[in-house]
Amino acid sequence: QQQVKQSPQSLIVQKGGISIINCAYENTAFDYFPWYQQFPGKGPALLIAIRPDVSEKKEGRFTISFNKSAKQFSLHIMDSQPGDSATYFCAAIGGADGLTFGKGTHLIIQP
C-alpha cells in the first residue's frame, strides 16, 4: 500500500512560471512532511519541510501548502528557473520507522 501518493510524474514549466507538485497521504500518524530535491548523480537534499500545525511555510521561492483535513500537501516553486530542473520527492514520517517517500516528480524548466 502506497502511503504517500505524488503527482504528476513529470512536469514541464516555462522559465518564470509556477511549478506545482502535489502529494496525498493516508497515515494520520505522520507528523513531519519534507520535500527533497535531487539532481542527477546526487543524493536527495532536504529542500523545505512542514509540520501539520501550520497550513503554509515559505522559504524564498519555495512554498509548502498543507491541508490536514484533506491529508494533502503541495510544493509551489515561484518564478521557476532552469536551475530548479531536478527530481522532487515529497515524504512523510511519524515515529522512528523512516521516511516514506512519494515516487517523485521529474521537473523540467524550459528557458
Next chain:
Amino acid sequence: DAGITQSPRHKVTETGTPVTLRCHQTENHRYMYWYRQDPGHGLRLIHYSYGVKDTDKGEVSDGYSVSRSKTEDFLLTLESATSSQTSVYFCAISEAGSGGYTFGSGTRLTVV
C-alpha cells in the same frame, strides 16, 4: 555530502555473490538508514538503525542484512546478489529519527 560517505560509489558484481556496501558518518547521529532508488518506485526503505547493534527492517528488507557495530558505520549486505537488486543505494542519517535526513551520494550497484 558533508558528514556522510558511501563506498564504493559504483560496483558491478555477479549473481550469487555476496556484496557489502558501507556508510560512514562523522556527525555522531543516532539514526542511520539504507534506501534503494529505482525508476517508478522512488526511494524505499530497506533497513534502519536506531543505535549500535539496534536495527530493524524496512519496506523491502528481503535479501538484505545490516550491521552496526559502531555509531559511525552502517553496513548493508546482500548475501547472494540477484539481478533484482540492481539499483542505486542511498544511506541517510538523522539526529532524532524524525525530521530531516541527510543523504549520502549513493552507490550504484549492478548485478549481472
